[in-house]
Amino acid sequence: MENSRRTFLASISMLAAYSAFPINAFNFGLSKKLRVVLVGTGIRGTSFWGKRLVDEYSDILEFVGLSDINPGRLKYGKEYIGANCPTFIDFDKMLVETKPDLVIVTTMDSTHHEFIIKGLEFGCDVLTEKPLTTNENKAQAILDAERKSNKNLIVGFNYRWSPYNTKIKEIIASGAIGKITSVDFHWYLNTYHGASYFRRWHGIKDKGGSLWVHKSTHHFDLLNWWLDSDPEQVFAYGSLEYYGSNGAFRGDNCRTCEYKTSCDYFYDITKNKRLMDLYVANEKHDGYIRDNCLFRKEIDIYDKMSAQIKYANNVTVNYSLTTYSPFEGWRIAFNGTEGRIEASLDIPYDKKVSINQAEMHAKEMEQNTLEEANSESIIVHKLWNDFDTVEVPFEKGYHGGGDKRLHDKIFKTPNTEDPYERAAGIRDGIMSAIIGIAARKSIESGDPIKIKDLTDIKPMPNRNK
Numbered sequence: 397m398e399n400s401r402r403t404f405l406a407s408i409s410m411l412a413a414y415s416a417f418p419i420n421a422f423n424f425g426l427s428k429k430l431r432v433v434l435v436g437t438g439i440r441g442t443s444f445w446g447k448r449l450v451d452e453y454s455d456i457l458e459f460v461g462l463s464d465i466n467p468g469r470l471k472y473g474k475e476y477i478g479a480n481c482p483t484f485i486d487f488d489k490m491l492v493e494t495k496p497d498l499v500i501v502t503t504m505d506s507t508h509h510e511f512i513i514k515g516l517e518f519g520c521d522v523l524t525e526k527p528l529t530t531n532e533n534k535a536q537a538i539l540d541a542e543r544k545s546n547k548n549l550i551v552g553f554n555y556r557w558s559p560y561n562t563k564i565k566e567i568i569a570s571g572a573i574g575k576i577t578s579v580d581f582h583w584y585l586n587t588y589h590g591a592s593y594f595r596r597w598h599g600i601k602d603k604g605g606s607l608w609v610h611k612s613t614h615h616f617d618l619l620n621w622w623l624d625s626d627p628e629q630v631f632a633y634g635s636l637e638y639y640g641s642n643g644a645f646r647g648d649n650c651r652t653c654e655y656k657t658s659c660d661y662f663y664d665i666t667k668n669k670r671l672m673d674l675y676v677a678n679e680k681h682d683g684y685i686r687d688n689c690l691f692r693k694e695i696d697i698y699d700k701m702s703a704q705i706k707y708a709n710n711v712t713v714n715y716s717l718t719t720y721s722p723f724e725g726w727r728i729a730f731n732g733t734e735g736r737i738e739a740s741l742d743i744p745y746d747k748k749v750s751i752n753q754a755e756m757h758a759k760e761m762e763q764n765t766l767e768e769a770n771s772e773s774i775i776v777h778k779l780w781n782d783f784d785t786v787e788v789p790f791e792k793g794y795h796g797g798g799d800k801r802l803h804d805k806i807f808k809t810p811n812t813e814d815p816y817e818r819a820a821g822i823r824d825g826i827m828s829a830i831i832g833i834a835a836r837k838s839i840e841s842g843d844p845i846k847i848k849d850l851t852d853i854k855p856m857p858n859r860n861k
C-alpha cells in the first residue's frame with residue numbers, strides 16, 4: 397500500500413507540473429489510505445468517480461464521506477458506490493468531521509466553484525469534473541483560492557486520454573504538416589444525446605453555463621491542447637430554434653405526457669432501473685425531473701452554436717456545435733504550412749455503415765459499459781504528395797477509452813512518461829471554459845470578446861513556455 401500511495405503522490409505532482417501556477421505535491425502522511433470525499437452523487441459521481449474508484453483503487457484510497465443536497469440520491473449513491481462511510485447533506489460538516497485529503501466535485505456545473513474553493517480553503521486537494529466553472533467571476537475566485545491554498549486542483553479532462561485524440565496530438569507535435577494556421581472543428585450531437593441536455597438542468601444557462609460551457613469545454617480543451625496555445629479572442633453566433641418554446645406541444649414530463657405516442661422525443665425512463673432508482677425515486681426531495689420535457693418554455697440555452705476563435709499563436713478556428721443531428725460524431729481539419737490533417741469519428745456516411753444512434757447514446761449515458769475495440773483513421777496529407785492514412789486502435793466505451801486512462805494515470809501508473817502532456821490543471825480548466833463563456837458573451841453583446849478581459853490569466857502563444 398505504501399508503494400501505491402507514493403505512486404499516487406507522484407501522479408499529483410506530475411499533474412501539477414503542467415499547470416501554469418505553482419502547485420505543491422500532496423502533503424498527507426504515507427501511513428494510511430488516501431481519504432476521499434465526493435460531493436454530487438448523480439450519475440457521474442456514483443459511477444466513474446464512485447463505484448469505479450472503489451472497484452479499481454481500494455488499495456490506495458477509501459471514501460470517508462459522501463455529500464449531496466438530495467438525501468434520497470445520497471442514500472442510493474452510497475449503496476451503488478459500495479462505500480462504507482457516513483453521508484452528509486451539509487458539505488462543510490463533512491469536511492470538518494472527515495478531514496479528507498481529496499475532495500471530488502461532481503455536482504451541477506454552476507456549483508463546482510463553491511466546493512472547489514471550500515475544499516482548497518479547508519486544506520484539501522481537489523479533483524473536479526469539467527467544466528471547471530460557468531462564468532468568469534467564479535473562474536477568478538477559483539484562481540484566487542488556488543493561489544492562496546498551495547493545494548492541487550485537477551480537472552478531469554478525459555477526452556485528451558482517448559488513443560485517437562492522443563494520436564492527433566502526436567501527429568501535430570511531430571510537425572507533419574508544418575505550422576498550423578487554421579482549423580475547422582464541427583461537433584454533432586444526435587437527437588438522443590443532444591436532446592438529453594434539454595431534458596435536464598443543462599437546459600438552463602444559470603445551471604450549466606449553456607452547452608457552450610458544459611459540452612464545448614471538452615472540445616475547447618482539446619483545441620487548446622492540440623494547438624498548444626491559448627485562445628485570445630472569440631466571436632460567436634447562437635440561437636434556440638428547435639427545442640424549448642419552439643416545440644408545437646409540451647407536457648410536464650415524458651412519463652405523464654399526453655403526447656407519448658406522437659412525440660418523436662418520447663423517452664421512457666421507466667425502462668431503466670438505475671435511472672429510476674437514482675432520479676425518479678428521489679424527485680420528491682428536490683423536484684429534479686430527469687425525463688423533463690425538452691420543449692418546456694424555461695429552456696434558455698442555445699441549440700445552434702458557431703464561433704470563430706483566434707489563438708495567441710495566430711491560428712484561427714471555425715467551430716460549431718449542433719444539437720439535433722441524425723447522427724453523433726465530429727470532424728476536424730487542421731491546415732498547416734506543409735499540409736493538412738483530417739480526422740473524424742462516427743460519421744456514418746464515411747464508413748457507409750449505419751450506427752444505431754439510440755444504442756450508442758445508451759452506452760455513453762450508462763458510463764460503465766464494456767468497451768468495443770476497432771480502428772479509426774486519421775488522414776495526413778502533405779502538400780505535393782498523396783495522402784497517408786494513419787490507423788488508430790479505437791475504443792467506443794468510456795469516452796473513447798479516455799475515462800479509464802485518466803484514472804490509471806492518476807491512481808495507477810503515474811510514473812510513466814507522458815510526452816503528450818495530457819494531465820490537466822487549473823489553467824487548462826479555465827482556458828477551455830473561458831472560450832465558451834466568451835462565446836456566450838459575444839452572442840449577448842454582438843461583439844468579439846477578448847480572453848484577457850475575463851480573468852487575470854494572460855493568453856500565451858505557447859502554453860508551456
Ligand SMILES: NC(=O)c1ccc[n+]([C@@H]2O[C@H](COP(=O)([O-])OP(=O)(O)OC[C@H]3O[C@@H](n4cnc5c(N)ncnc54)[C@H](O)[C@@H]3O)[C@@H](O)[C@H]2O)c1
Pocket residue numbers: 435436437438439440441463464465466469502503504505507525526527552554610795
Ligand atoms: N467528463 C465527462 O465526460 C462527464 C460526463 C458526465 C458528467 N460530467 C460532469 O459531472 C458533473 C455531474 O454530472 P451528472 O451527469 O452526474 O449530473 P447529475 O444531475 O446526475 O448529478 C449531479 C448531482 O449533484 C447534486 N447537486 C446539485 N447541486 C448541488 C449542491 N449545491 N450541493 C450538493 N449537491 C448538489 C444533485 O443533487 C445531483 O445528485 C457535471 O459537472 C458534469 O459536467 C462529466
